[in-house]
Amino acid sequence: MKTKLSVLAFIFVLAMAAMACGGSDKPVVNTPSGEQGEAVEETIPEVAVGSARSNPAPVGSEIIADDMAFVILGVERSADATVVAGNMFNSTPTADQEYIIVNLQVTCKKSSDEECSFTPDFSTEVIGDKGVSYSKEFVAGVPNEFQSSTFYGGATVSGNLPFLVGKGETGLLLIYDPIFGDKFYLALP
Numbered sequence: 001m002k003t004k005l006s007v008l009a010f011i012f013v014l015a016m017a018a019m020a021c022g023g024s025d026k027p028v029v030n031t032p033s034g035e036q037g038e039a040v041e042e043t044i045p046e047v048a049v050g051s052a053r054s055n056p057a058p059v060g061s062e063i064i065a066d067d068m069a070f071v072i073l074g075v076e077r078s079a080d081a082t083v084v085a086g087n088m089f090n091s092t093p094t095a096d097q098e099y100i101i102v103n104l105q106v107t108c109k110k111s112s113d114e115e116c117s118f119t120p121d122f123s124t125e126v127i128g129d130k131g132v133s134y135s136k137e138f139v140a141g142v143p144n145e146f147q148s149s150t151f152y153g154g155a156t157v158s159g160n161l162p163f164l165v166g167k168g169e170t171g172l173l174l175i176y177d178p179i180f181g182d183k184f185y186l187a188l189p
Contacts, residue, residue, distance in 0.1 A: 051184060051185070070105070075102050091164070100126070102163065104124075106149075124161055126174055135163075173187055
């Protein structure tokens, strides 16, 4: 019993140390106007673009975080018919909900010998003006649905991410929040 507790304690300490280390690089935002912004150091009281809900990266921006470049290619609002038609077991939204589909592109910025990994099911959310966070929906049959991917430097993957949000929700932001790495907020069109 003591051995099991010791092993669990050791694993817990390792997990905490790994989370504390996180990514050493802050996300970089490349705005649609072509300006490149560097991450703001923690000593400056201003919030860096893309690093907080109150200051998301603007629509059309590319965010580089965790050695990957993220770009929103489009958003389908009121995508209820698309999701429900995808599979008879997909949930029909209630009167105060609607599906949206976010089309996301991710490019690995590492060397061609190194791999990137992206798991949208557990690292992406959407939040709007109501302040409610919506997780990616587990549905079937959505055309080109983004699956977890491992891909190498220079490679680009893309796909659709379905979310069930409050009907009429405005000011939607995509949140990327990996277990290890840098969190960012990207405004949706």
